[in-house]
Amino acid sequence: MNKAIKNYKIKTINNISAKGLALIPDNFTFGPDIDEEDAILVRSADMHHYNFSKNIRYIGRAGAGVNNIPVERCSELGIVVAKAPGANANAVKELVASALLMSSRDIIGGIEWAKTLKDDSDAEKEVEAYKKNFAGPEIYGKNLGVIGLGATGKLVASMGLAMGMKVYGVDPFISIQNALTLDSKVKYLEDPKELFKICDYISIHIPLSDATRGYVSAELLENAKKGLRLINIARGGLVDIEALKKALDTGLVSKYVVDFPNAETLKLKNTINIPHLGASTPESEENSAKMIVNQMVDYMNNGNIKNSVNFPDCDMGVCSSVHRITVNHRNIPNMIGQITAVLANRNINIANLLNRHRDKWAYTMIDIDSEVDEALRDQLWNIEGVVRVRLIK
Known part of the structure; x- marks a missing residue:
């Protein structure tokens, strides 16, 4: 799978600033009527009863607070929830x-x-x-x-x-x-x-x-x-x-x-x-949208996390190796050992690895020098405590 031509589907909820949406790459499809979306961009809509499909990997909140999003449920599903701190x-x-x-x-x-x-x-x-x-x-x-x-x-x-x-x-x-x-x-x-x-x-x-x-x-x-x-x-x-x-x-x-x-x-x-006017300026809405769109695109294309509220921030830049694997998992002992053991058993060489944790959740990024298939994803996902596996490139 080639990262450059991956066609992600992004659902927009509420009115997201057009100047922010303009930063979404041409190979992404976005809008309020998207089904089976890969990511969601939202402002203040209540999502506590939202039916998250298995495709959803990211929710970007165009604002500073995330109390309208069921963060713990998203964590269990391996969905990164991020916000735009400071934009407003x-x-x-x-x-x-x-x-x-x-x-x-x-x-x-x-x-x-x-x-x-x-x-x-x-x-x-x-x-x-x-x-x-x-x-x-x-x-x-x-x-x-x-x-x-x-x-x-x-x-x-x-x-x-x-x-x-x-x-x-x-x-x-x-x-x-x-x-x-x-x-x-x-x-x-x-x-x-x-x-x-x-x-x-x-x-x-x-x-x-x-x-x-x-x-x-x-x-x-x-x-x-x-x-x-x-x-x-x-x-x-x-x-x-x-x-x-x-x-x-x-x-x-x-x-x-x-x-x-x-x-x-x-x-x-x-x-x-005051009727909730704190961020009700065109500049604030534009800044929030630009920030959250850039963060969403970087996560979808490169697996990098910034300003997340449930998973740790991680950044390995653009992958220069053959493949990048990202794993969202619980912060429990021997998780890295289990992940690398799966790769070793398949004779896969690790070019770079980054692991970070945030409270009870953790995130691992691995760049490798070998081609991989969906069977590897399944093996990693079968490790107890893993909630999401992505093969990005």
Whole structure:
């Protein structure tokens, strides 16, 4: 099988930016009506009940979160799930800027009130008399806390510094790379309780998972500096709504800004519900689509994984050997030994090998100097713990 003429079928769900789709090679077929697809490109559609065919090897999420995708089920099927981190970071940062201002000064309330004066001949006098009802503090010199210091959180932190704020950060999952590239003026804290005690504003930028659901808990909110303005442009489930309701009722939290309205948040007092506009810019949608398309093409053609949430990132470039074999498998002892034993029994010489793991899943790439057949694929797939085998070239 020649990689250069392999005709992969790509199903698109939701509206994927045309500029991103334009990067798909001519030998790929793509569109919303594709059947028996090899890969899927999706934005926010709920895929938890999707019937995955045996052909599907890759799901690309044109965005930063993957809570709309059944990641564990995909792992069991050997489907790589990848996202586009940072592609919408600037769009989210800019929405946080507006949230900081809207949570401080009652801009929305003032604008809505001003609309009621359209037939009032004394509108100018009314404005001067009532403007004090919509006053609020400046953000300059205040303390901004940033939870999550990835691509978006770092931009928000830098923006806060540029606006004259004192910025503090916490991150339960901070990477060495993000730690090294964090602005030195951002004071990093180990304990999120300390962040809540000292910050006037807190903006959340961590992914939603079982580990982070309800991260902003009753315990954290009870430690909050009175009058805290809490901004959540990340995911709704990150905040314990019952605990937040109590904090809003007592004034411990003076304002909550959320980009994920639901039946509960729409009833909360002193809450600004934004209709999920965080990544709703043409630039963000284009950046996300371009990133995820490039990653998908590289995986389908070369087996390289980038920005996956279930399998480890691996990159061996373009195969210069006769064949490349990729194996998605559980991260269990002696897996490499079993895989290489199959090759040795067939007198196949290994030119290059790369193995990486991520939690309970692993990925092995092998370049070989021999032609192979489908029987080899079957042999490798029969190893206990293997969930996907590909012969790419």
